[in-house]
Each structure stands twice: as C-alpha cells, then as structure tokens.
Amino acid sequence: MAALQDSIPPKELRGRRLAQSLECRHCGFDVKGVQLEGRCPECGRPVWPSVLRWLDPERDRLPLLDHPHRVAKRLVCMADGFTLLSGLAAVALAWHASSQVSFGTSLEFLMQSAGSWSEIGITVVPLLMVVCSLGLGQERHPLGWPLRLFRLGLLGISAGNAAGMPALAALALALALLGFRSCVRSIGARSRVFREAGPERQRLFEMALASLMLAGGLFLEAWRRGADGWPWAPGFSTVLLTISSGLLVVGFLYFRRNVRWISESLCGPSPRLRTLLWAEDEALLRGWGRP
Incomplete structure (x- = not known):
C-alpha cells in the first residue's frame, strides 16, 4: 500500500502539470510539463516519486507511517x-x-x-x-x-x-x-x-x-x-x-x-509543492490531506 501511495499522487492533485524544471530521479530527464501522475518521457518511470524526493531528500531513508x-x-x-x-x-x-x-x-x-x-x-x-x-x-x-x-x-x-x-x-x-x-x-x-x-x-x-x-x-x-x-x-x-x-x-x-x-x-502538502505547480493550481492544494 505504501509503495502504491509513493507512485501515485493524491486524487486532488491528479491532472496537474509541473510548472518548473524537475529532474527525474531515475534518469535525470527534465519532466517539466508532465502531469503529476504521469511518467517520465525518457525512462517511463512514474514522476510522483521524483516530486516526493524533491520535497524531502531524506524521505527514502525514513520509515513510512501506516496511517x-x-x-x-x-x-x-x-x-x-x-x-x-x-x-x-x-x-x-x-x-x-x-x-x-x-x-x-x-x-x-x-x-x-x-x-x-x-x-x-x-x-x-x-x-x-x-x-x-x-x-x-x-x-x-x-x-x-x-x-x-x-x-x-x-x-x-x-x-x-x-x-x-x-x-x-x-x-x-x-x-x-x-x-x-x-x-x-x-x-x-x-x-x-x-x-x-x-x-x-x-x-x-x-x-x-x-x-x-x-x-x-x-x-x-x-x-x-x-x-x-x-x-x-x-x-x-x-x-x-x-x-x-x-x-x-x-x-x-x-x-x-x-x-x-x-x-x-x-x-497536508508541503509548502514547497506550490513552486512546482502552475499558479491556477494552488487553490487545489488547500483541500489536500483532509480525510
């Protein structure tokens, strides 16, 4: 379940595109303009794990919470x-x-x-x-x-x-x-x-x-x-x-x-995520994380 959450963004963010340059964590390709639930055009890996790693570089070594x-x-x-x-x-x-x-x-x-x-x-x-x-x-x-x-x-x-x-x-x-x-x-x-x-x-x-x-x-x-x-x-x-x-x-x-x-x-979302999305998508972040 945790692996699935790491590869797919929350439903509130699906369909949103990256407004800033971001390197794929697997191949280093710039995935600017790709949807958050999309895949890297170069290696075909999901983009969302690269976003999570950019938000917190220490994420990979920290144990995830169950709930x-x-x-x-x-x-x-x-x-x-x-x-x-x-x-x-x-x-x-x-x-x-x-x-x-x-x-x-x-x-x-x-x-x-x-x-x-x-x-x-x-x-x-x-x-x-x-x-x-x-x-x-x-x-x-x-x-x-x-x-x-x-x-x-x-x-x-x-x-x-x-x-x-x-x-x-x-x-x-x-x-x-x-x-x-x-x-x-x-x-x-x-x-x-x-x-x-x-x-x-x-x-x-x-x-x-x-x-x-x-x-x-x-x-x-x-x-x-x-x-x-x-x-x-x-x-x-x-x-x-x-x-x-x-x-x-x-x-x-x-x-x-x-x-x-x-x-x-x-x-909720990290405040740093706002710098990655288009300006019109910021309002969508307010409801992210609410059960």
Missing part, C-alpha cells in the same frame, strides 16, 4: 491532553492553597467545586490519553519502548492522583513526557520542517524537569503538613509549586502550537 492522518490527529490530541492536564493541575494547586484562606460562602463553594472537578479530571484525562495513544502504534515500524514508557507514565498519573499522592503523579508526568519526547522525535522525523527547526524546540525535556520541580514542591508540602520543623519549607514549597505549574502551562501551550508542524506535514 499518517490518524497519527497526526492523535498527536494533536496528546498535546491537547497535556495542556488540559497542566491547567487542571494549576487549578487543583490553587484550590489547595486557597483552603488556608477564608473567603465568602459562595466563593468558597465555587472554588471547592472547581478543585474537586479538577482532581477528577487529573485522574480521568490520562486514561483517555492512553486510549487515544493506541492510534500512535505502527505495525511495520513500532515505536517500541518510548510508547510503552509514555503509557506507563500516564497510568501512573491517574493512579497517583486517585491514591491521593500528587507528588507521585508529578513524577509519573515526568516519565510520560520523556517517553512521549522520543515518540515525537521518531514521528516528527517525517516532517522536513520539524527536522530543520530542531526537535529541541518542542521543550518536552524542559517540561519533564518542571514536572520534577513540581514533585519536589509537593513532597515538601506533604512533609510540612505531616511533621514540624524546617520553618523555611512552606515558603520554599510555594515557590516551587508556583514556578513549576506556570512553566508547565506555558510549555504545553508552546508545545501544542509546535506539534502542528508534524500534523500539517503528515496530513
């Missing part, structure tokens, strides 16, 4: 899930901090309801992400241990929060981020824009460190409430929790924006 559309959607869902988790964690931390301050009855009830629902969400959202991650699996080129580590971390978040051990959930979040970082690097390798921009821009490793900082703050907070001593612990734990939760929220919002590089590369 690129599905993987692209799952990546966006994972980014949304992490962003939602960070927001729920921030709400839960604010709720616990406000429990030490007296408010009006109505405001106190509202904050208590928001805190309770946020804790429920922290337990449920990782489980939904585990189910959603089933779409990331590949039969021909499995993601292997990074995907398993990612799922294990998600289950740890849910279990730790349900057991009333938020510090353990924060450690599990760091574990899930490290696994997901490897998955993103493997899948993102199919995106030329992602490779040239650098995988480090996803900032998943930095967010894993922020999760460890969050776990440290939660450990200090739990220790402070369970024992006397260390008079500086309350202020220090508050600083750790505030900084780490803020870094996670901002980091996941940044990651969600950047993960669309991969999604758009898997589902």
Whole structure:
C-alpha cells in the first residue's frame, strides 16, 4: 500500500502539470510539463516519486507511517491532553492553597467545586490519553519502548492522583513526557520542517524537569503538613509549586502550537509543492490531506 501511495499522487492533485524544471530521479530527464501522475518521457518511470524526493531528500531513508492522518490527529490530541492536564493541575494547586484562606460562602463553594472537578479530571484525562495513544502504534515500524514508557507514565498519573499522592503523579508526568519526547522525535522525523527547526524546540525535556520541580514542591508540602520543623519549607514549597505549574502551562501551550508542524506535514502538502505547480493550481492544494 505504501509503495502504491509513493507512485501515485493524491486524487486532488491528479491532472496537474509541473510548472518548473524537475529532474527525474531515475534518469535525470527534465519532466517539466508532465502531469503529476504521469511518467517520465525518457525512462517511463512514474514522476510522483521524483516530486516526493524533491520535497524531502531524506524521505527514502525514513520509515513510512501506516496511517499518517490518524497519527497526526492523535498527536494533536496528546498535546491537547497535556495542556488540559497542566491547567487542571494549576487549578487543583490553587484550590489547595486557597483552603488556608477564608473567603465568602459562595466563593468558597465555587472554588471547592472547581478543585474537586479538577482532581477528577487529573485522574480521568490520562486514561483517555492512553486510549487515544493506541492510534500512535505502527505495525511495520513500532515505536517500541518510548510508547510503552509514555503509557506507563500516564497510568501512573491517574493512579497517583486517585491514591491521593500528587507528588507521585508529578513524577509519573515526568516519565510520560520523556517517553512521549522520543515518540515525537521518531514521528516528527517525517516532517522536513520539524527536522530543520530542531526537535529541541518542542521543550518536552524542559517540561519533564518542571514536572520534577513540581514533585519536589509537593513532597515538601506533604512533609510540612505531616511533621514540624524546617520553618523555611512552606515558603520554599510555594515557590516551587508556583514556578513549576506556570512553566508547565506555558510549555504545553508552546508545545501544542509546535506539534502542528508534524500534523500539517503528515496530513497536508508541503509548502514547497506550490513552486512546482502552475499558479491556477494552488487553490487545489488547500483541500489536500483532509480525510
């Protein structure tokens, strides 16, 4: 099936002709003016593989995805899930901090309801992400241990929060981020824009460190409430929790924006393809890649 997709362009692009000079990857003949689904006049080989290689010279050495559309959607869902988790964690931390301050009855009830629902969400959202991650699996080129580590971390978040051990959930979040970082690097390798921009821009490793900082703050907070001593612990734990939760929220919002590089590369045409087609064909590219 993959070989067939490599030799035939999507139906939205069939009938379109090359407006710029392009050498056939097999014989070097200039195939300008040939239709995308056509064949080289010199050697008779399909033109589309030459177009794909021009769009991304590294394509031949990269393993293809079984279901690129599905993987692209799952990546966006994972980014949304992490962003939602960070927001729920921030709400839960604010709720616990406000429990030490007296408010009006109505405001106190509202904050208590928001805190309770946020804790429920922290337990449920990782489980939904585990189910959603089933779409990331590949039969021909499995993601292997990074995907398993990612799922294990998600289950740890849910279990730790349900057991009333938020510090353990924060450690599990760091574990899930490290696994997901490897998955993103493997899948993102199919995106030329992602490779040239650098995988480090996803900032998943930095967010894993922020999760460890969050776990440290939660450990200090739990220790402070369970024992006397260390008079500086309350202020220090508050600083750790505030900084780490803020870094996670901002980091996941940044990651969600950047993960669309991969999604758009898997589902849609490369922007470089516009330079190969006639000007009147550019409007046809807008719908390419939609299921």
